[in-house]
Amino acid sequence: MTDQAARNVSLEQMDTDTTLHAYTALDEHLKNGPERIIASGNGIYITDTQGRTYIDSMASLFCVNVGYGRSEVADAISEQAHKMAYFHTFCGNANEPQILLADRLLNGLLPQNMSKILFASSGSEANDANVKLAWNYQIFRGKPKKRKIIAREGGYHGVTVMGASLSGLPIMHQAFGLPLDCVIHTDKPHYFWGGNPGESELDYSKRLAKNLDELIQREDPETVCAFIAEPVMGAAAAVCPPEGYFQEIQKVLDKHDVLFIADEVITGFGRLGAWFGSELYGIEPDLMTLSKGITSAYMPSSASVVSKKVWDVISATHPEMPMFASGSTAAGHPIACAAALACLDIYENENLINNAKVVGKYFKDQLNERIGDHPLMGEVRGEGLMLAVELVADKDTKEVLNLEWDCSHRLFDLCLEEMLITRGFFGHNSSSFAPPLTITTSEVDDIIGRFEKGLNKLADELVADGRWKPKN
Numbered sequence: 026m027t028d029q030a031a032r033n034v035s036l037e038q039m040d041t042d043t044t045l046h047a048y049t050a051l052d053e054h055l056k057n058g059p060e061r062i063i064a065s066g067n068g069i070y071i072t073d074t075q076g077r078t079y080i081d082s083m084a085s086l087f088c089v090n091v092g093y094g095r096s097e098v099a100d101a102i103s104e105q106a107h108k109m110a111y112f113h114t115f116c117g118n119a120n121e122p123q124i125l126l127a128d129r130l131l132n133g134l135l136p137q138n139m140s141k142i143l144f145a146s147s148g149s150e151a152n153d154a155n156v157k158l159a160w161n162y163q164i165f166r167g168k169p170k171k172r173k174i175i176a177r178e179g180g181y182h183g184v185t186v187m188g189a190s191l192s193g194l195p196i197m198h199q200a201f202g203l204p205l206d207c208v209i210h211t212d213k214p215h216y217f218w219g220g221n222p223g224e225s226e227l228d229y230s231k232r233l234a235k236n237l238d239e240l241i242q243r244e245d246p247e248t249v250c251a252f253i254a255e256p257v258m259g260a261a262a263a264v265c266p267p268e269g270y271f272q273e274i275q276k277v278l279d280k281h282d283v284l285f286i287a288d289e290v291i292t293g294f295g296r297l298g299a300w301f302g303s304e305l306y307g308i309e310p311d312l313m314t315l316s317k318g319i320t321s322a323y324m325p326s327s328a329s330v331v332s333k334k335v336w337d338v339i340s341a342t343h344p345e346m347p348m349f350a351s352g353s354t355a356a357g358h359p360i361a362c363a364a365a366l367a368c369l370d371i372y373e374n375e376n377l378i379n380n381a382k383v384v385g386k387y388f389k390d391q392l393n394e395r396i397g398d399h400p401l402m403g404e405v406r407g408e409g410l411m412l413a414v415e416l417v418a419d420k421d422t423k424e425v426l427n428l429e430w431d432c433s434h435r436l437f438d439l440c441l442e443e444m445l446i447t448r449g450f451f452g453h454n455s456s457s458f459a460p461p462l463t464i465t466t467s468e469v470d471d472i473i474g475r476f477e478k479g480l481n482k483l484a485d486e487l488v489a490d491g492r493w494k495p496k497n
């Protein structure tokens with residue numbers, strides 16, 4: 026008899042009694058229990074313990090890129106667990122899947138100037154490690170005062186003390202007394218909201234680069250270590266760089282001898298229809314952060330990728346600092362690396378990167394065609410299979426829909442009624458889509474059909490209680 030049966034307690038009750046859930050209103054969870062208990066998954070579908078099947082148009086948290094229920098990955102995990110489940114990678118210890126994975130990533134997939142990989146388990150940890158590597162680089166170059174890290178408003182870089190500090194979301198700071206003093210935020214590059222009337226995208230990019238230049242000068246370039254950015258912003262809902270943005274930013278960073286950390290936790294492994302966002306946007310990162318798609322979340326894994334430029338400095342001998350004194354127990358975990366190798370096989374054998382490009386374009390075109398004219402629709406945006414729509418009260422004047430109404434989460438709930446999982450956001454009225462890269466055009470049609478129903482219900486609600494009136 027299981028403990029649960031002996032105590033006559035439901036899974037729902039056990040969860041309520043025992044678990045502090047991430048990104049969850051704790052009082053509501055105590056009152057209502059878990060939203061759903063997911064039992065199985067297949068392709069783009071997940072099914073809960075009550076037998077309800079949903080389309081997951083978000084690949085969970087932008088991560089199940091190869092789709093649910095892939096036995097190839099499960100088999101690779103099982104095989105590795107039976108053969109050699111774990112030995113650490115400290116003190117120069119290695120294992121076969123970790124070696125093969127690093128080699129495969131560096132020789133053919135990652136940008137050519139990348140030289141070494143430091144594995145960890147989560148995106149947050151890998152971002153922390155990248156900041157440490159950037160500090161390490163500056164210290165070893167004799168520039169220990171270069172400590173400040175510039176991130177962007179609206180960016181998301183994780184939940185560790187540094188990851189949350191880098192993230193440009195007030196909700197992640199307020200309750201914890203963050204950000205750390207060494208983190209500064211600069212503009213979120215969202216042309217739809219930030220561009221001035223008549224200003225071209227390129228001019229907007231130049232203006233933001235000038236703002237960054239002035240910020241670094243104000244702070245003193247001798248104190249600025251690195252800049253971190255997601256190629257396309259996830260928590261800001263698929264905010265893509267405006268034309269020329271990264272080129273303009275890169276010029277400023279080069280001028281002030283500031284490193285570029287590309288946080289590719291979401292954008293890596295094909296999400297944008299290219300292996301990495303850096304390649305798509307011509308970014309030349311000094312450090313890269315990978316996670317999510319590396320194993321499609323079948324196992325926790327992440328990586329800090331070190332360029333030759335940084336490696337050459339940090340690998341030099343420093344007698345007073347005899348080792349790279351950082352790294353976590355699960356770094357280079359053989360089961361996670363075996364899962365990653367199986368995912369790489371799937372990406373390549375099924376041409377998923379190209380599928381993300383082709384079906385992503387179809388998805389965006391269909392969103393524009395089918396709901397682009399909806400009176401609530403402000404912007405359809407994104408790249409590859411990282412897409413979003415943003416609602417407005419008036420599409421001509423871009424009047425904001427009152428944020429207190431929390432239309433983003435309301436729309437999420439209304440889509441759930443259609444058995445569609447999307448993504449709600451705080452602080453902006455967006456909804457986003459990032460399905461498994463295996464998605465087909467007919468599945469896209471199904472998602473948009475369900476989303477349209479949710480959107481129409483939201484419009485009806487807003488009209489019914491007089492909060493909003495569509496413009497004729």
Ligand code: PLP
Pocket residue numbers: 086146147148149150152181182183184255259260288289290291316
């Ligand atoms: N960076 C980006 C761009 C992310 O989207 C995330 C998570 O969503 C992270 C870092 C943090 O990754 P993790 O949740 O694995 O710590």
